[in-house]
Amino acid sequence: MPLSTIILAAGQGKRMNSDLPKVLQPLAGRPLISHVLEAADKLGADQNYIVYGHGGELVRAACRDDSLNWVHQAEQLGTGHAAAQAIGHIPDDHTVLVLCGDVPLTTVFTLGQLTDAGAGGLAVLTVVMDDATGYGRILRDPDGRVTAIVEERDATPEQRVVREVNTGLIASKAKHLKRWLGQLDNKNAQAEYYLTDIVGLAVAEHVQVEAVEAVSPDEVLGINDKLQLAEAESIYRRRITEDLMRGGVTIADPRRVDIRGSLRCGRDVVIDINAVFEGDVVLGDRVVIGPNCIIRDSHLGEDTQVHANSIVEQSSTGARCQIGPYARLRPESTLADEVKVGNFVEIKKSSLAFGSKVNHLTYVGDSEVGQRVNVGAGTITCNYDGAYKHRTVIGDDAFIGSGVQLVAPVRVGSGATIGAGTVVTRDAPDGKLTVGRARQGTVEGWRRPVKKLPK
Numbered sequence: 001m002p003l004s005t006i007i008l009a010a011g012q013g014k015r016m017n018s019d020l021p022k023v024l025q026p027l028a029g030r031p032l033i034s035h036v037l038e039a040a041d042k043l044g045a046d047q048n049y050i051v052y053g054h055g056g057e058l059v060r061a062a063c064r065d066d067s068l069n070w071v072h073q074a075e076q077l078g079t080g081h082a083a084a085q086a087i088g089h090i091p092d093d094h095t096v097l098v099l100c101g102d103v104p105l106t107t108v109f110t111l112g113q114l115t116d117a118g119a120g121g122l123a124v125l126t127v128v129m130d131d132a133t134g135y136g137r138i139l140r141d142p143d144g145r146v147t148a149i150v151e152e153r154d155a156t157p158e159q160r161v162v163r164e165v166n167t168g169l170i171a172s173k174a175k176h177l178k179r180w181l182g183q184l185d186n187k188n189a190q191a192e193y194y195l196t197d198i199v200g201l202a203v204a205e206h207v208q209v210e211a212v213e214a215v216s217p218d219e220v221l222g223i224n225d226k227l228q229l230a231e232a233e234s235i236y237r238r239r240i241t242e243d244l245m246r247g248g249v250t251i252a253d254p255r256r257v258d259i260r261g262s263l264r265c266g267r268d269v270v271i272d273i274n275a276v277f278e279g280d281v282v283l284g285d286r287v288v289i290g291p292n293c294i295i296r297d298s299h300l301g302e303d304t305q306v307h308a309n310s311i312v313e314q315s316s317t318g319a320r321c322q323i324g325p326y327a328r329l330r331p332e333s334t335l336a337d338e339v340k341v342g343n344f345v346e347i348k349k350s351s352l353a354f355g356s357k358v359n360h361l362t363y364v365g366d367s368e369v370g371q372r373v374n375v376g377a378g379t380i381t382c383n384y385d386g387a388y389k390h391r392t393v394i395g396d397d398a399f400i401g402s403g404v405q406l407v408a409p410v411r412v413g414s415g416a417t418i419g420a421g422t423v424v425t426r427d428a429p430d431g432k433l434t435v436g437r438a439r440q441g442t443v444e445g446w447r448r449p450v451k452k453l454p455k
């Protein structure tokens with residue numbers, strides 16, 4: 001059956017105390033609403049209708065997806081009013097799943113159950129909470145059939161004792177929803193049009209109402225403030241680290257690793273504390289990530305080790321590379337197999353071929369480095385003339401001494417040796433020693449100045 005979602009996202013999110021609209025607050029490195037859209041997508045929704053209001057233009061700009069349908073709710077008159085703005089666009093034969101832009105962690109499994117249950121009539125997603133304060137309560141008759149949802153502020157003391165609550169997520173047929181949403185009124189404590197009142201309307205029509213219970217309160221956590229945002233982040237982190245550990249990854253302390261995006265690992269990967277993974281990261285078999293590393297949108301080949309305090313961004317390595325400690329691979333760096341990038345080395349937009357070593361205190365930018373090249377400590381590619389970037393090309397088996405400046409554009413030949421301290425401004429030929437440095441002299445009889453003491 002065709003499926004449409006209505007994603008309620010018009011609320012202000014005042015409790016965030018932020019200039020950023022609530023549904024754009026980042027969870028695991030991307031907006032809350034993108035988690036909801038991802039779930040809708042995995043569920044196979046044909047159309048998504050986002051009801052927006054406060055900060056709507058920012059939300060639309062952030063979502064940049066032409067297939068989304070945007071429905072404006074000028075005044076926030078309640079969840080029922082919000083859903084009513086979208087329902088007119090949806091064909092009668094669609095199943096409709098109502099989601100909330102600030103409830104990002106619901107599993108596709110649970111949403112699938114809710115959708116299936118709602119296809120026949122009406123289904124609400126509920127959860128049992130230790131403390132139900134603030135939520136709409138699920139009322140059932142003596143046979144356990146759902147009869148109504150009552151909001152906290154409209155509930156009697158007896159009703160408030162109920163710990164089964166409405167999560168805000170429902171599913172039904174578009175045809176039914178159109179009818180019920182048209183019948184809502186706002187005669188309640190908050191003078192709002194409550195989406196939850198459709199339960200009473202369905203019961204009155206003898207349409208079956210099913211309650212689907214969420215697996216745990218975690219997956220229906222609504223995010224209203226920064227505390228709940230941090231809680232969601234840790235739930236998300238726990239889910240991902242548990243999956244990784246079940247898949248065989250060794251994580252030194254799952255509470256001290258951050259995964260903001262997707263992390264795929266081969267066999268016997270080891271991740272030390274305080275590692276941060278962002279975007280799409282792939283770690284090959286037996287990769288070791290040391291403490292305090294940041295790895296973003298990168299692919300590391302098998303047996304590669306990234307030592308403490310290194311940053312790898314939009315880069316890739318082959319097998320058996322050694323990186324760090326304190327190394328930085330900036331975007332578009334490509335290391336072949338068995339490359340070594342040591343401490344306080346920065347690599348940018350460069351390729352290093354098999355077995356090359358850049359071990360200490362060096363900057364390699366806009367360069368193409370051949371195989372088995374050795375770059376000495378303190379060497380710098382001078383790639384920028386203040387207006388343009390230029391390339392440095394270093395041939396196979398070259399040996400670059402310490403403290404060399406390679407003023408690009410420049411080429412160092414295969415097997416060439418560059419003497420320490422040389423400023424290379426012209427191409428250095430293959431297989432020869434190139435050295436350019438002021439001749440060393442010793443000044444006889446020279447004395448250091450001495451401070452005269454006051455008399």
Ligand code: UD1
Binds near residue numbers: 101134
């Ligand atoms: C709602 C439910 C309550 C449930 C709770 C779960 C109703 C009447 N109550 O209460 O039973 O326990 O969620 O969190 O539905 N929104 C709009 N336009 C509006 C009002 C709200 O788009 O005019 C959006 C909000 O942005 C939010 C969602 O709807 O994403 C829920 O609104 P919220 O105000 O948080 O609902 P609650 O009063 O908490």
Ligand code: CA
Binds near residue numbers: 222224
């Ligand atoms: Ca809420």
